[in-house]
Amino acid sequence: MSPISVRGFAVASATAVTTVGAVVGVAAAGPAAASSDNVEATAADGTLLADIPAGQQAQVQTASLTQQADAQSAQASAAAKKSAEEAARLRAAQDAKAKKSAADKSKADKEKADKDAKARDLETQTASRSAxxxxxxxxxxxxxxxxxxxxxxxxxxxxxxxxxxxxxxxxxxxxxxxxxxxxxxxxxxxxxxxxxxxxxxxxxxxxxxxxxxxxxxxxxxxxxxxxxxxxxxxxxxx
Missing domain, CATH: 1.10.530 (Lysozyme)
Incomplete structure (x- = not known):
């Protein structure tokens, strides 16, 4: 394998193509490849895509797209994890609030029952003293x-x-x-x-x-x- 080919594979595995549209145009050999801007596709390290053998350019493109897909997948996973953690936090807060509300109601009911019992006892004692x-x-x-x-x-x-x-x-x-x-x-x-x-x-x-x-x-x-x-x-x- 020639030095140029080795360099092409190294670029494919470590960097992304900066101008995907231009690469597609070159691969298709369509009119877009010969635009008036004369833009040449390059790798991130400055290597011209044209310097990479034509048979390996598709591999460079595939590697770049795979890297982009992996990055997007990682971002989506992180967002989903964050969303799940937030939902769990909200559920925990709601559960804690409901438990506190139930405990407060139980305490209030007990206090009322105790108060009523004391009032009845006082009434009975008053009646007994009178009687x-x-x-x-x-x-x-x-x-x-x-x-x-x-x-x-x-x-x-x-x-x-x-x-x-x-x-x-x-x-x-x-x-x-x-x-x-x-x-x-x-x-x-x-x-x-x-x-x-x-x-x-x-x-x-x-x-x-x-x-x-x-x-x-x-x-x-x-x-x-x-x-x-x-x-x-x-x-x-x-």
């Missing part, structure tokens, strides 16, 4: 009018529960602390009436004792007088 007042706190009388009994009840029953308690007493005894119906007795018609002795032995004559027992019963069984009233409305009893 635990001794019947001796109230002046014992030989008899009580409806207004007397209601005044006592207002001192024992929490204000927000009084109307519900009153609704039940109205239906059960019309505020008559001596009302009887078989073995049921008193304002809240305890059945049997003797159940109220757990609060005081004067359950037959003292409305305060009956009111305290009735409040305790409603709290324990229905959660509150209003809970008992809701049940009463559906069943005509409690």
């Amino acid at each position: 635990s007042r001794s019947s001796s706190t109230f002046q014992v009388q030989s008899s009580y009018s409806v207004s007397d009994v209601q005044a006592i009840a207002r001192q024992i029953i929490p204000a927000d529960q009084f109307q519900c308690f009153s609704n039940i007493v109205n239906n059960e005894s019309s505020w008559n602390y001596r009302a009887t119906n078989g073995t049921a007795y008193g304002l809240v018609q305890a059945l049997p009436g003797s159940k109220m002795s757990t609060v005081g032995s004067d359950w037959q004559t003292n409305p305060a004792t009956q009111i305290k027992w009735g409040l305790n019963y409603m709290n324990e069984r229905y959660g509150s007088p209003c809970g008992a009233w809701s049940y009463w409305q559906a069943h005509d009893s409690y």
Whole structure:
């Protein structure tokens, strides 16, 4: 192989042809090869394409195009990798945001549940303290009018529960602390009436004792007088 041929192959493997259009024109031997500009195709190191044997010029062109294709493929791969990394980053950020939102909601729900539980406990404690007042706190009388009994009840029953308690007493005894119906007795018609002795032995004559027992019963069984009233409305009893 001649020195020129060796140089041609070296150029093909290490450099690109600077004027591809001119090379194509030379290879095709068409009119474009003989343009008025007289542009000669050269390799990057300044070697004229014309100095390379005609049989090897196609190999030079192929090597150049292969290098260009490899470079474009590398650029496309890098762009695709960058795009995939960005998409993964965005997904990770979205997942982290969703997890934080779920955690915040769970925390808020727990705090609300705890707050509601504390409020219920406080309400129950307040009702229990009111109900635990001794019947001796109230002046014992030989008899009580409806207004007397209601005044006592207002001192024992929490204000927000009084109307519900009153609704039940109205239906059960019309505020008559001596009302009887078989073995049921008193304002809240305890059945049997003797159940109220757990609060005081004067359950037959003292409305305060009956009111305290009735409040305790409603709290324990229905959660509150209003809970008992809701049940009463559906069943005509409690």
